[in-house]
Amino acid sequence: WLGLAGRVAIVTGAAGGIGSAIAAELAGAGAAVGVLDLDGAAAEAVAAGLRAQGAKAAAAACDTTNEASIAAALAATRAALGDADILVNNAGILRPGPLSEIPIAQWNALMAVNLTGYLACAQAVRPQMLARGGGALVHIASIAATNPQPRSGAYSPSKAGVAMLSRQIAYEWGPDRIRSNVVSPGLIRTPLSEAFYQAPGVLERRSEMVPAGRVGTPKDIADAVTFLASPRAAYVNGAELLVDGGLDQV
Numbered sequence: 001w002l003g004l005a006g007r008v009a010i011v012t013g014a015a016g017g018i019g020s021a022i023a024a025e026l027a028g029a030g031a032a033v034g035v036l037d038l039d040g041a042a043a044e045a046v047a048a049g050l051r052a053q054g055a056k057a058a059a060a061a062c063d064t065t066n067e068a069s070i071a072a073a074l075a076a077t078r079a080a081l082g083d084a085d086i087l088v089n090n091a092g093i094l095r096p097g098p099l100s101e102i103p104i105a106q107w108n109a110l111m112a113v114n115l116t117g118y119l120a121c122a123q124a125v126r127p128q129m130l131a132r133g134g135g136a137l138v139h140i141a142s143i144a145a146t147n148p149q150p151r152s153g154a155y156s157p158s159k160a161g162v163a164m165l166s167r168q169i170a171y172e173w174g175p176d177r178i179r180s181n182v183v184s185p186g187l188i189r190t191p192l193s194e195a196f197y198q199a200p201g202v203l204e205r206r207s208e209m210v211p212a213g214r215v216g217t218p219k220d221i222a223d224a225v226t227f228l229a230s231p232r233a234a235y236v237n238g239a240e241l242l243v244d245g246g247l248d249q250v
């Protein structure tokens, strides 16, 4: 239905909570998946799991803040799977802290992963997409892109940057048949959110605020990403899809 057979997708941060679900969903829809993560061994474990289910998958260690590392990872996935026509920019970090106290070095380190790394990966994969006659970028932002959140001094601005980066790419690369869209998750249970809401039960109590009445799952995000990456979204370019159970309306 989604028309992803024969497509090649790259997912960054693909060993994490949301990234591994995205990799699994894209593979389940028929795409070959390049599994990239800072943690190379964890990426290999995810790729091995996909291959065990009959999918085509290749792993590569990749630090999205390092251009040489990105180039090497994309060369490895290209050798294994062919040119990519889908990139999911998902690798992200959250370093809790208010703007009044955040060291500038920490701000820069967060921006390097959450924003600059998204552009670096998009630039690096662009020649492969052009060789394929076009492509689809999906960037994971957050509801923090539009609404300030507690203890998210650097995180919220980084995600707002992602939202605009995607629209600028949509504008500049649309004529090359490369689409660029954003999925903005709300409250999703992953290692990242569990670390942020450390105390047991806090995630559950926060879920009482969500109109959908529950915390989201990585698969909720993966379903939206898979749609935007697919030819079913052929005329969707420069969009942001909130996947938050209605939390942003509260």
Ligand code: NAD
Residues within 6 Å of the ligand: 012, 013, 014, 015, 016, 017, 018, 019, 036, 037, 038, 039, 062, 063, 064, 065, 090, 091, 092, 093, 113, 140, 141, 142, 143, 184, 185, 186, 187, 188, 189, 190, 191, 192, 193
């Ligand atoms: P996670 O911590 O489970 O996974 C993040 C993954 O990114 C990890 O595997 C980590 O190794 C990898 N990573 C970190 N730095 C990297 C780098 N420099 N290069 C390559 N890989 C790197 O987090 P998650 O919750 O799955 O988050 C995935 C994305 O979703 C992030 O962009 C995050 O900001 C966003 N998000 C999450 C939530 C939530 O509630 N969990 C909400 C909104 C947005």
